[in-house]
Amino acid sequence: MKNEPMLFALEGSQEFGKAVASELGIQLASHEERHFEDGEHKARPMEGVRERDVYVLHTLYGDEDHTVNDKLLRLLFFVATLKDAGARHVTALMPYLAYARKDRRTKERDPITTRYVGQLFEAMGADCVVTLEVHNRAAFDNAFRCRAEHLEAHSLFVEKLREKLGSEDVVIVSPDSGGAKRADRFRDAWEEATGKRPANAFMEKRRSEGVVSGEAVVGDVSGRVAVIVDDLVAGGTTLLRAAKACKDGGATQVYGVITHALFGPGSEKLYDAEELDELLITDSVKAQQKAPSDSNVTVISVAGLFARAIRGLNTGEETSALQD
Incomplete structure (x- = not known):
């Protein structure tokens, strides 16, 4: 069914992704991830996404297998891949958003990494980003020019x-x-x-x-x-x-x-x-x-919270209703 949400979860976030899919009563969409000897990687959907509303879940924290930067880049590339494959709307779901702590200048020539991350998602063609409890909600709201939804537990x-x-x-x-x-x-x-x-x-x-x-x-x-x-x-x-x-x-x-x-x-x-x-x-x-x-x-568990957000986005509910 084309009006049913299509949910991918990238490597390292699939356990959480399966919990969200279970709450929605769907299966995770299949994709392939390949790793190359020099550290490069690629990911592609194994199902057609043309004219579909697609959701990609990846929680962006560093662990023993992947650095924060590696996870962020994989998510950005996969968002762009889905857009290139004809997806109608692509939403990035990030239970934990990397680089959200540095949201303003506290010292001279400080970076504002929250805004830079927002520009990266915009460049890859993301239509919407959803995250949970960022360090500074006002900075998050102002960092993204695509639709940005903030969830709270x-x-x-x-x-x-x-x-x-x-x-x-x-x-x-x-x-x-x-x-x-x-x-x-x-x-x-x-x-x-x-x-x-x-x-x-x-x-x-x-x-x-x-x-x-x-x-x-x-x-x-x-x-x-x-x-x-x-x-x-x-x-x-x-x-x-x-x-x-x-x-x-x-x-x-x-x-x-x-x-x-x-x-x-x-x-x-x-x-x-x-x-x-x-x-x-x-x-x-x-x-x-x-x-x-x-x-x-x-x-x-906040899997149900993300499932409700997906349901709301998929049916066009008002922002204020996404957590209800």
């Missing part, structure tokens, strides 16, 4: 936390003042689900030459369950600093809510950190260091 986290916490008094904490807008959107999701708007707080944070300092919590966490909300965690230092400050400030429990669990070197300290009662993450990234089964880490 806040409602999924809220649902899981409500199961655990019931009617406990909650305060939503940003690990720095720059994440206040993200924390506010999480509060919006909490209020929509419960009818009650939780309190908010944020951590004092200063960074100089890679060294993070600042220990004060701005806001009242005493006697409340603190929910620390951030877009990603790599080493975990910032998260644990905020968790300790909340515990020291009288929080009854502390939960971490992190969308992208990059889990780089040193992150193993998060698995049983006494500062955290539980760490909630999504499966947007297949963590390079898998948490042991007895750890305090809980994984929430």
